[in-house]
Amino acid sequence: MTIFDTTTLSAAGITAGSAPGAAAETRANIIEATQAAEDAVLTPKDAGAFPHALRAALAARIANEAGENDLAERYLAGAGDMAGLADPSQDGEEEGLAHVVAFADKAANHTRDILAEDISKLQAAGVDDADIVRLCELVAFVAYQLRVVAGLRLMKGAAA
Amino acid sequence: MSRIVHKFTRTVPQWQPRVTPVDLQEATEEQLDALSVTPSNTKVSAYVLTLAHDVESLKVRSPLFNAIMYDPGGMSRAERELGAIGASMVNRCIYCAAVHADRHAKLEKDTSVTDELFAKGEKADLSPRNRAIFDFARKLSESPVAADEADMATLREAGLNDEEILDLILSTALFGWANRLMHVLGDPVREEVPA
Numbered sequence: 001m002t003i004f005d006t007t008t009l010s011a012a013g014i015t016a017g018s019a020p021g022a023a024a025e026t027r028a029n030i031i032e033a034t035q036a037a038e039d040a041v042l043t044p045k046d047a048g049a050f051p052h053a054l055r056a057a058l059a060a061r062i063a064n065e066a067g068e069n070d071l072a073e074r075y076l077a078g079a080g081d082m083a084g085l086a087d088p089s090q091d092g093e094e095e096g097l098a099h100v101v102a103f104a105d106k107a108a109n110h111t112r113d114i115l116a117e118d119i120s121k122l123q124a125a126g127v128d129d130a131d132i133v134r135l136c137e138l139v140a141f142v143a144y145q146l147r148v149v150a151g152l153r154l155m156k157g158a159a160a
Numbered sequence: 161m162s163r164i165v166h167k168f169t170r171t172v173p174q175w176q177p178r179v180t181p182v183d184l185q186e187a188t189e190e191q192l193d194a195l196s197v198t199p200s201n202t203k204v205s206a207y208v209l210t211l212a213h214d215v216e217s218l219k220v221r222s223p224l225f226n227a228i229m230y231d232p233g234g235m236s237r238a239e240r241e242l243g244a245i246g247a248s249m250v251n252r253c254i255y256c257a258a259v260h261a262d263r264h265a266k267l268e269k270d271t272s273v274t275d276e277l278f279a280k281g282e283k284a285d286l287s288p289r290n291r292a293i294f295d296f297a298r299k300l301s302e303s304p305v306a307a308d309e310a311d312m313a314t315l316r317e318a319g320l321n322d323e324e325i326l327d328l329i330l331s332t333a334l335f336g337w338a339n340r341l342m343h344v345l346g347d348p349v350r351e352e353v354p355a
Contacts, residue, residue, distance in 0.1 A: 019322050020322060020326070022322065023322040023323050023325070023326040024326065026233060026234065026323055026326075027227075027231075027234070027326060027327075027330070029227055029231070030224065030227050030228055030231075030330060033220060033223055033224035033227060034224065036220045036224075037217065037220045037221060037224055040216040040217045040219070040220050041217055044214075044216045044217075045216065046215075046216065048214075065303075065304070066303065066304045066305060067304050067305075107340055107344050108303065108340070109303040109304075110303070111251040111252075111253075111303070111339060111340055111343060111344065112250070112251050112252035112343070114343060114344045116178050116347065118344075119178040119179065119344070119345070120178075123179075129179035129180050129213060130213035130214070132179050132213075132345070133179065133210060133211060133213035133214045133345065134213065134214045134217075136340060136341055136344050136345055137211075137214045137217040137221075137341070139340055140336070140337040140338070140339075140340030140341050140344075141217070141337060143303075143333075143336040143337060143340055144333045144334060144336050144337035145333075146305075147300050147301070147305060147329070147332065147333035147336050148329055148330060148333045150300065150305045150307070151300055151307070151325075151326075151328075151329030151332075151333065152326075152329065154307060154308070154309060154311075154312045155312065155322065155325055155326070155329070157309055157312070
């Protein structure tokens with residue numbers, strides 16, 4: 001696997017030999033570490049309260065909301081029976097996950113408005129502290145990755 | 161007593177978690193390893209102990225963070241800090257903004273850029289290059305992303321090359337991540353000095 005096979009560069013359409021591709025090669029360690037971080041949030045050994053399929057669905061949901069459809073498709077491949085949640089218009093009520101979905105949406109898209117009570121609501125709904133941290137890491141990583149992809153795509157457009 | 165800090169400042173506050181951090185006495189081998197706890201190094205911040213709840217993420221994130229912010233080549237360290245500040249201002253992460261404004265001021269040996277940013281936000285009076293960098297960082301940090309082709313063109317007109325632009329994207333996006341941990345999982349606080 002080369003850096004051009006990683007989710008980040010392939011979702012952005014960056015290829016070897018292009019100008020942004022050459023820049024990415026100077027930061028190959030970062031592109032590889034980004035893939036390792038993706039694996040750690042999407043398919044961790046200890047998934048806590050959030051199975052891999054649910055993680056993939058929430059990641060796809062955040063990417064869809066951001067208009068990063070190529071990235072969303074890649075996440076969605078792992079979403080299995082949770083795939084419905086990748087649609088931002090679904091509120092998670094049916095899956096019994098409305099509290100998790102509402103929190104993920106707010107942390108991803110309205111970060112500045114998050115309050116202490118958003119965390120205490122999760123605690124009141126029975127989500128333990130370790131799982132709250134796991135959920136934040138997932139949302140936060142996806143927020144990072146989708147911005148790297150969006151930025152790279154702009155670089156590619158400008159180089160064309 | 162401590163109070164929550166709501167205004168941007170270069171004076172770094174303390175960070176108070178909203179969840180209970182991992183208790184070092186009860187940490188697993190894997191957590192101790194990720195925390196780099198050794199008999200001679202037992203001092204770990206509340207923030208890192210909080211993140212130790214997700215040890216697999218913590219382990220990969222620290223080297224990634226350091227590479228994006230400190231690896232040689234590409235964009236200057238101070239300009240990477242400007243990317244971090246842009247993201248942190250959009251997400252109103254007071255703690256991250258303070259740490260990285262302080263670092264920017266120290267690297268530049270000059271507080272004027274961060275003074276200006278904290279006083280006037282997006283209307284700050286900046287050099288054309290800092291203006292292009294800050295505006296791109298701010299727009300890349302919006303949800304959904306607001307940066308577009310024109311912003312990319314402005315970066316190039318300001319003289320940034322591909323390696324520098326990539327570093328700006330990475331340092332800004334990295335703070336999209338860090339802000340969603342720091343600002344979501346805790347509060348920036350300052351001890352009240354008793355009268």
